[in-house]
Amino acid sequence: MPEKSSKGKGKNATLWQGRFQGSMATSMEKLSVSLDFDRKLFREDIEGSLAHALGLKAAGVLSAAELRKMQDGLKRVMADLEAGKDLFEPGDEDIHMAVERILTQRIGPLGKKLHTGRSRNDQVATDLKLYVRRRAQALEALVTELQKAIYRKAIAYQKDLMPGYTHVQQAQPVYIAHYLLSFFFALERDKARLRHACDAAAEMPLGSGALAGSAFPYKRELVAKALGFPALSSNSIDATAHRDWALEFLSAMAILGAALSGYAEDFVLWSTQEFGYIELGEAYTSGSSMMPQKRNPDSMELIRGKTGRLLGNFTRLFTVVKGLPHAYDRDLQEDKEGVFDSVETLELTLTVMAEAMDSLRFKTDVIAAKMHPGMLATDLADYLVGKDVPFRDAHHIVGRMIAKAESLKVSFLDLPASEWDAIPDGKDFRKRLTFAYSAERRGIQGGTGSASVRGQLAKARRLLKLK
Secondary structure (H helix, E strand, C coil): CCCECCCCCHHHCCCCHHHCCCCCEHHHHHHHCCHHHHHHHHHHHHHHHHHHHHHHHHCCCCCHHHHHHHHHHHHHHHHHHHCCCCCCCCCCCCHHHHHHHHHHHHHHHHHHHCCCCCCHHHHHHHHHHHHHHHHHHHHHHHHHHHHHHHHHHHHHCCCCEEEEEECCEEEEEEEHHHHHHHHHHHHHHHHHHHHHHHHHCCEECCCCCCCCCCCCCCCHHHHHHHHCCCEECCCHHHHHHCCHHHHHHHHHHHHHHHHHHHHHHHHHHHCCCCCCCEECCHHHCECCCCCCCCCECHHHHHHHHHHHHHHHHHHHHHHHHCCCCCCCCHHHHHHCHHHHHHHHHHHHHHHHHHHHHHHCEECHHHHHHHCCHHHHHHHHHHHHHHCCCCHHHHHHHHHHHHHHHHHHCCCHHHCCHHHHHCCCCHHHHHHHCCHHHHHHCCCCCCCCCHHHHHHHHHHHHHHHCCC
């Protein structure tokens, strides 16, 4: 026989116990309880209840005196929970029922009126939307702090060159600032996605009830204004059933994590002895328990690794909702943990990335020594195009020069004079063919030329609202 829970008796009675004669199986109780994670929503839940009480007063369910008493009670519960007091009991199934139980114990039967016209279906959707909107805005602010760190670093290295890479092969010379600003502008799109996720959660579900809407003359506009929602949900089934806005938030966070991971990978690679391009501050590295010489870029490796969690959390909720019948189903209890985990993961990784960026130093002397002359091959081909040689022919000519240089184990710039004699005015051009020349030729908007980089820095400064 399955073990029966004591829940349902005395003070631990559930708020829906009237329908049932027996108690829930202990195993079912363990499966059902969500308080261990949804307690993180206590602020949103209590704020939602404070606003809901306003709606009940406007609907004639509460008197002015009852409203004051209920609000005072809710505020005291909020203060105690914020102070870290443990007010929860084993019989509390979730944060919503826990808050209502605590309130009722404190203010008496009046507390039982709080849930009038409200279901946990519209209540939990409201709580999570409030959480999503606030955390999306908080994450956007952290992204901005990272952008400021990137901007400062780009200013510091706007005149220094480095190899630009494709396929992890040196491709063309770029200014270090140009590389860094690629990170900055990618993050700007991440901020736009976070804003869109916030906007997707802009409709208040309260008043939708379980699925058909409240039967009381509930002033939804009044409640929405109190909670800071700019709009009301248009359909009560949609309001309680769908979690596309949570998926959008998880997607935005996963995409942001992927951007952080990609740049973290560059920094891991460039901190190796084989590259030696950068050095992270000691506070963002660690040593080895066995090898005394090691200084590992653990901050970047951990940021890179955390991206798997962010993508996994998105996939987790997507899998839950992909075939649910409408409207609300208990499966949607799984909509919170992944969101909480992704938010907390990103809050930490964004903070570490910004601090590590400030600590990062580019070893410009090492970089300059490792820049391969082959990166200038495209400039030579472009020069030939300027001498009326079709580009495909120019590409072939330069390609043969590169192959000849490799066979002689020299740079193509150091090929014998006879090879350069085949190039119109080749000897003179050879003297001008430098990494700085290559970079400055690419002054087109968005290119790596110093004029373009200055323009990018100016745009970054405007976006950051810096003077």
